[in-house]
Amino acid sequence: MEESLPDLVARAEALYRDYTLASVRDWKKNTGGIAVGYLPIYVPRELLHAQGVLPVGIMGGSDDLEIIRGDAFYQSYICHIPRSTIELGLNHSLDALDGMIFPAICDVIRNLSGMWKMLFPEKLSYYLDVPQDFDRDVGGVFYRGALEDLSRLLVAHGAQPLETERLRESIRLYNENRRQVRELYALRQKEPWRVPSHELYVVPGRHGGPSQLDPLPGVLEDVRR
Amino acid sequence: MFADEGAVVVASTYTKVGGVYDTGFRHDPSRPLETLADYTMGCYTNLNLPTRVDMLARYVRDYRADGFLINSVKSCNSFSAGQLHILREVEKRVSRPGGFIESDLVDPRYFSAANIKNRLESYFQMIEQKRRSGGGA
Numbered sequence: 396m397e398e399s400l401p402d403l404v405a406r407a408e409a410l411y412r413d414y415t416l417a418s419v420r421d422w423k424k425n426t427g428g429i430a431v432g433y434l435p436i437y438v439p440r441e442l443l444h445a446q447g448v449l450p451v452g453i454m455g456g457s458d459d460l461e462i463i464r465g466d467a468f469y470q471s472y473i474c475h476i477p478r479s480t481i482e483l484g485l486n487h488s489l490d491a492l493d494g495m496i497f498p499a500i501c502d503v504i505r506n507l508s509g510m511w512k513m514l515f516p517e518k519l520s521y522y523l524d525v526p527q528d529f530d531r532d533v534g535g536v537f538y539r540g541a542l543e544d545l546s547r548l549l550v551a552h553g554a555q556p557l558e559t560e561r562l563r564e565s566i567r568l569y570n571e572n573r574r575q576v577r578e579l580y581a582l583r584q585k586e587p588w589r590v591p592s593h594e595l596y597v598v599p600g601r602h603g604g605p606s607q608l609d610p611l612p613g614v615l616e617d618v619r620r
Numbered sequence: 621m622f623a624d625e626g627a628v629v630v631a632s633t634y635t636k637v638g639g640v641y642d643t644g645f646r647h648d649p650s651r652p653l654e655t656l657a658d659y660t661m662g663c664y665t666n667l668n669l670p671t672r673v674d675m676l677a678r679y680v681r682d683y684r685a686d687g688f689l690i691n692s693v694k695s696c697n698s699f700s701a702g703q704l705h706i707l708r709e710v711e712k713r714v715s716r717p718g719g720f721i722e723s724d725l726v727d728p729r730y731f732s733a734a735n736i737k738n739r740l741e742s743y744f745q746m747i748e749q750k751r752r753s754g755g756g757a
Binding site for chain 1: 668669670671672673692694696697698700701702703704705709722
């Protein structure tokens, strides 16, 4: 039976608020797979998905998370995302994760990857640098090398080996997911009252729980109604 | 401020943000631009944090330093983010006290000579006490 929009929003909200990642633990128990967290953005979730890894978006803590130990790691001017992520790591909220990926979003997150290596040496900690040159022979080669490096590390931490056909299928699924998210944004531009900001941010980010990848199941249809 | 307290700087990492020679890198005159690029790519701020900790600990040991001082630079997160963690890790490795001051390269509003002097004086006093009690180099 298709989930109603209010139920879906409520489920996404509950997932968003669950810092201890209970759904990730359930997924690991049911599948035997590994789960890897990632900070925003530019993370190749398709690669993780194709190798049977659960990608888990970590956006730091909200205002309901008290930062105690995280403050000891950063100067006062550093933003909330890295200090709350450290807090979540040190208070064991992220224990279900087998690793973390830190994309090249800012210098603080870049250095957080090194801190993670020192704090959690047994876990995968990967700094994902992204190419600045879009020439296929330069940036393309560099990025391919980075992805292959990440893929090997995932295997070393218990993921399935990368297979081309599975990667193609994952790319297809994520592209469909992106297409539907764009459609949701287009709908919001046209009729903003149908897609409130809170729902817009919480549903695409957490819809269906991290254990499913069905692209926004029924959301668009429900919103249109 | 160091001279006032009879202290000298024996090594630094900030002078390595252009590149690092002391791990053996040398330019190749037959490939000048390529090796210049190699040099800058290996700069301190391109090292991950565990490697930075290794470098600092090595400097403290090699130069038999009595302590080490970290200057957090607000305008440069690449250099400064994670320094508090680095401080504790290096202290653990070398059993020498670390000091921490905050200032900036370009923004005078974030630089207070009086505050820094105050902190340095306290830090040097602590080092002096440790030396007297046999805890220094």
